[in-house]
Amino acid sequence: MALALRPAPRPRPRPRTERSGALVYATLVGVMAASLFPLYYSFVLPTRDNSAIGDSALTLTPGGNLFHNIQRVYDTVDFWLALRNSMIISSTVTVCCVFLASLAGFAFAKLPFRGRNALFVTVVITAMLPTQLGMIPLYMLMGELGWIATLKAVIVPALVSAFAVFWMRQACDEAVPYELVEAARVDGCSTLGIFWHVAMPAVRPQAAVLAMFTFMATWNDFMWPLIVLDPSVTPTVQTALSSLASGYALDYTLILSGAAIGVLPLLVVFLLLSKQIVAGVMQGAVKG
Amino acid sequence: MSVTELPRAAEAPEAPAARRRPRSPWRSRISRFDLRYTPYLFILPFFVIFGVFAVYPLLYTGWISFHEWAIIEGDQGWTGLGNYQDLFADAYFWNALLNTGLLLVLGTGGELLAALWLAAVLNRKLSGSAFWRAGVVLPHVISVVAVSLVFAQLFGYQTGIFNDVLELVGFDRINWQANRWSAIIAVSTIIIWRWAGYFALIFLAAMQGVPHELNEAAMLDGASKRRIFWSITVPSIRPTIVFCVVMSTIIGMQTFAEPQLFDVQGTEGTGGSDRQFQTLMMYLYEKGFREFNAGYAATLAWVMFLLIAVVSGINYALSRRIASKD
Structure with a gap:
């Protein structure tokens, strides 16, 4: 705060509350171009013919081979199956994770019980654990359960998340008034009833944000599905994409066609929900 | 009651x-x-x-690391610290550690600096702010697999755009995958591209909580924009910066998908023919799920766990220090 102690502040007409100049917008346009370019490219390349990309990659105009190339993706890997699996995994995980996190979050925020604080501290600490490092025993556990190469192996470990519990506790803490909980109790409502009829409606917006992020994270998950699933029996979108790229002859048109189809579902989600996604990231920050 | x-x-x-x-x-x-x-x-x-499914496997990893253990055959006998001795004498381990460290400095460090800069830009009075914010966070939403594949193509030797541009400006084409530095730079580019916008929004949210009077007072005193940024804005959002540094360190230490898919030659987890960009996580994958050597992979995982704790701790202390000096 040394600044404030300067002896004689030069008198200035008014602090110019900066209206941003052309330079700022130019910078932003540059940043935007950099963020969009790889996506644009992944949609342009597949529209061209495979021999054409050898000539010059700088040709950025679309060609007319899009459907042909997408067809080749579906011929090479079972992309429908991969889409279906990714859909099953992501939606099951999202629904269960949000539900279980809301239950726990509600209990931590609004129900008195012995050991509550200690247990919640445990949750916060475990949120920082790099649980991915336990995948060797986890794989062996899946082997013993007979779950290897089945979707269960990806779904079940992802059903709960410490971060989600933390998030929902915060939500319940802010959005559910104690008076309502007490009033429902006096009216003879059971705890489960209070959770369902009082807490859930109140935290719906936060639960929706959590659901959105859980879905995206699960959809994009790569390493664990790569390890525990069998790409020929139970591919997900991500592992199918990676197996497109593992052929001996690199076929970039094919790979990028796959990338484009793989990106499409989330891109649509993003276009529909970008406002909520931005708000979600920024909200998580303030609380984080 | x-x-x-x-x-x-x-x-x-x-x-x-x-x-x-x-x-x-x-x-x-x-x-x-x-x-x-x-x-x-x-x-x-x-x-x-x-x-x-999370805590038990993590702890059991420690137990396995004291054994000769194959994923399929199971326990092959106690070896005490044998695996650890082997690991510390393993040149591939040190190689992977070096690569992870370089990626942590260039990729994670780069993404946080870029995020801070982006947040400062976004924190100005802008028309259409919702659009710009959505634009910067978009890369984070897109699947890392698709993104890495696209970048692997952009960094391609014959067909990649980066080389086309280099050639246009008068440089030689670079075989990005072929040596450590170029590969690390390329993979860091992917990492920065994916994360900068995400952390920028987090920083932006914190910056918006900084009282405006502080800036105005400093501006009246004739402080430059740069000075205001480093002396007022950054110290004011210190808790957020520290949080992001720790979080991104934990993520950065486990980097896997970007370098794995950047390797156009295959998916064996070696990170190039001479392991020039193999990270610790890729080495763990190779040992555990390509060679099925559970004992050794568990040892590596456990060492990584300790490394993550130590490096996050150091970064926590450093970022607290740096962000608070005015």
């Missing part, structure tokens, strides 16, 4: 009278049970599933 005690006190022998009362003794017992134990039932699923 008083609410549930009430019906019990009113227990009465006459059945017809009891019917008119709000709760029977049986119901009151249920409701007492409900009040006392339901909270535990609510948190139980989390602790059970998390315990079985």
Whole structure:
């Protein structure tokens, strides 16, 4: 705060509350171009013919081979199956994770019980654990359960998340008034009833944000599905994409066609929900 | 409590009278049970599933690391610290550690600096701010697999755009995958591209909480924009910066998908023919799931766990220090 102690502040007409100049917008346009370019490219390349990309990659105009190339993706890997699996995994995980996190979050925020604080501290600490490092025993556990190469192996470990519990506790803490909980109790409502009829409606917006992020994270998950699933029996979108790229002859048109189809579902989600996604990231920050 | 005690006190022998009362003794017992134990039932699923599928594997990793252990055949006998001795004498381990460290400095460091800069730009008065914010966070939403594949193409030797541009400006084409530095730079580019916008939004949210009067006062004093940024804005959002540094360190230490898919030659997890960009996580994958050497992979995982704790701790201390100096 040394600044404030300067002896004689030069008198200035008014602090110019900066209206941003052309330079700022130019910078932003540059940043935007950099963020969009790889996506644009992944949609342009597949529209061209495979021999054409050898000539010059700088040709950025679309060609007319899009459907042909997408067809080749579906011929090479079972992309429908991969889409279906990714859909099953992501939606099951999202629904269960949000539900279980809301239950726990509600209990931590609004129900008195012995050991509550200690247990919640445990949750916060475990949120920082790099649980991915336990995948060797986890794989062996899946082997013993007979779950290897089945979707269960990806779904079940992802059903709960410490971060989600933390998030929902915060939500319940802010959005559910104690008076309502007490009033429902006096009216003879059971705890489960209070959770369902009082807490859930109140935290719906936060639960929706959590659901959105859980879905995206699960959809994009790569390493664990790569390890525990069998790409020929139970591919997900991500592992199918990676197996497109593992052929001996690199076929970039094919790979990028796959990338484009793989990106499409989330891109649509993003276009529909970008406002909520931005708000979600920024909200998580303030609380984080 | 008083609410549930009430019906019990009113227990009465006459059945017809009891019917008119709000709760029977049986119901009151249920409701007492409900009040006392339901909270535990609510948190139980989390602790059970998390315990079985996250904490137990993590701890069991430590136990396995003291054994010769094959993923399929199982336990092959106790070796004490044998695996650890092998690991510390393993040149591939040090190689992977070096690469992870370089990626942490260039990629994670780069993404946070870029994020801070982006946040400062976004924190100005802008028209269409929603659009710009959505634009910067978009890369984070897109699947890392697709993104890495696109970048692997952009960095291609013959067909990649980066080389086309280099050639246009008069440089030689670079075989990006072929040596450590170029590969690390390329993979860092992917990492920065994916994360900068995400952290920028987090920083932006914190910056918006900084009282505007502080800036105006400094501006009246004739402080430059740069000075205001480093002396007022950055120290004011210190807790957020520290949080992001620790979080991104933990993520950066486990970098896997970007370098793995950047390797156009295959998916064996070696990170190039000479392991020039193999990270610790890729080496763990190679040992555990290509060679099925569980004992050795578990040792590596456990060492990584400790490394993550130590490096996050150091970064925590450093970022607290740096962000607070004015």
